[in-house]
Amino acid sequence: MTLDILIALALFCAATLFTPGPNNLMLMASGANFGLRRTIPHLAGVAFGFPAMIVPVGLGVMQIFDLWPPAQTILRAVSVLYMLWLAWKIAHAAPPKDRDAEARPLTFLQAAAFQWVNPKAWSMALGAITLYATSRDIGAILWVAGAFLTLGTVSAVTWVTLGTGVRRLLGQPARLRIFNWVMAGLLLASMIPVLLL
Template sequence: MTPDLLLALALFCAATLFTPGPNNVMLMASGANFGLRRSVPHLTGVAFGFPLMTIPVGLGVMQLFDLWPPAQIILRAVSVVYMLWLAWKIAHAAPPKDREAEARPLTFVQAAAFQWVNPKAWSMAFGAVTLYATGRDLPAILWVAGSFLALGTLSALTWVTLGTWVRGFLANPDRLRVFNWTMAGLLIASMVPVLFL
């Protein structure tokens, strides 16, 4: 990969990873509700899960949608149902006094698996592989995955940290409830541009 193409890829990764989307909304909510330490599995699941998803996408999963168009409709339906369930969980997160006993952030595996039903992740993977893994050879796909891993880790840490910064303010149960409902609404809203374009 040439330096110019690598710089363009890094800019693409930064623009797509740091902007609000399902992962970032959930990471911020996790930071606010559980703090940085308890959110580390969620954070690492996102940081590693998406780059790992781009490898099979680049090696041929994209062609499944060309060969069998209903697969895209099925993926969208599963994505909507799962994201609505996650939004419900965020909106109904336990208040601070009950949080430790009942609520838990996403695990590494849950956060990594979420990438496969995240419409923004699919759009990012398709775009990156199409634009920057020309020829779809394994080294080019690994450059894409590595770029997403490096910048995705920084992005995930940034969003969880933003959540932890507002945690003290959200110690009030009413403020936390408003925050969680707002994050749930933003998660639902984040599906609209990707699902209906």
């Protein structure tokens, strides 16, 4: 991969990773509700899960949609249902002192698996592979995955840190409840492009 293509890939990664989307909104909400330390598994699942998704997508998983078009409709339906459940969970998160001991952010595996039903992740993966790994050889695909791993980790830490910063302002249960409802609403709004396809 040439330096100019690598710079273009880094800019593409930054533009797609740092903008609001399901992962970032959930990381921010998790940081606000659980703090940085408890959100680390969720953060790591996003940071490593998406680059891990890039590799099989680059190697041909997308051919499933060409061979069996209903798979795209099924993926869209599963994505919407899962996002609705996550939005409900965020909206109804109790303030820390009222939260039961079982409440926790997403685990590493849950966050990594979420990438496969995240519409923004699919569009990012397809766009990156199409633009920056046109040969579909493993070397180019690994460069794309590595760029997303590097910048994705910085993005995930940034969004969790924003959430923990907001946490200080949300000391009152009513404020936290409003924040959670706004985050849930934004998560649902991030689904609008999927629903309009």
